[in-house]
Amino acid sequence: MHPDLQQLIQLQEVDSSADRARRRLAELPAAEEALKARAAERAAAVAGVKERIAAAQAERRELEKELAMLQARLSKFKGQLMEVKTNKEYQAMQKETAGAEQDIRSHEDRLLDHMEAAESLAAELKSAETALKAEQAEIAREEQALDAERVAIDRDLQQAALARSETVARVSPEALAIFERVAHGRKGLAVAEARDGLCTVCHVRLRPQVFNEVRRNDAINQCDSCTRILYFKVLKGAEGC
Template identity: 50%
Template structure:
């Protein structure tokens, strides 16, 4: 194979890998935000559950104050009952006391309901807290994995940037200029495999004369349609060392 063509294929692999790594790195802030959002969601569920429990406790305290008021009235009636002179007065006071006792009973039932509700709400708070703790663990693990991945990505970028310098240094200047020009115009992909007479990226059929020349891999030829530099991957065993670029067959 033409050695510049071989370098161009390597250069394209380097550029595509660097581009993918940079893209993935650039997703970092959004991925961080998604992790924060997961934690916020779990924290809000805990806060909401605690708020319900607090409201339940307030409601229960209010009811208990009401009970105390009615019981205060009852004990006052009991004192007054001793001093009552007439039967009518006595019966009227008995009626008041029966009413107050009824109120106490009704409110005490409500207090009991609140207490049962508090048990459920406490369980909900505990469950939400356990879920938050689990989510915190999972998010911490995801964050560590993400940071490790980003370190790895940056190392990859640094490594292939060095490799690129070496490849570019060995390339013919004119060939490099063509590559850079096509790369800029074609979204970073300046090299294309030609297969079965077709440019595999723009899918345009090549002139037979061009394709026959491309098959020899001994010249820098561009696709008439997309201008990408063409290469050919010989079928395994047919035209010598064709396997080394097989990963470019996509």
């Protein structure tokens, strides 16, 4: 194989893998934000249950206050019942008393409902807090993995820069100029494999004469259509096909 072609294939590999690394690096902040959003969502679920508990407690205190007032009123009625003089007064007082007793019963029922609801809210809080804890641990693990990935990518990019300068030093200035010009115009992809008579990147059929030259890998040939530098992968047993 032509030495420049060999070097340019290698240069393309270095550039393409550095490109992938940079793209992944650019995705990391969004991945980190997504983790933070997940943590915030779980924390909000816990806060929501706590708010409902506080509201239920306030309602319960209000019910207890009302119940105490009703009980005071009832004992007042019972006191007055002893002092009534007429049957009519007695019946009226009895009606008041019965009404107060009914109110008390209904308040007591509601307090019981509240106690049951409080139990299920407490269970809900416990499970939300357990889920939060588990999620926080999982998120911490994922954050560590992202940090480690960032470090690895930075290291890969440093190695790629070194590999690039070493490879560039081995290419002739003319071949390098073609590579850089095509790469600049083609989103960094300057080298393409030719296979079955086609450029595998732009998929345009090569003229038979060009393809025959490309198959020899002994010169810098460019695709007529996309101008990429073409090479031919010689597979075992495929030679001469």
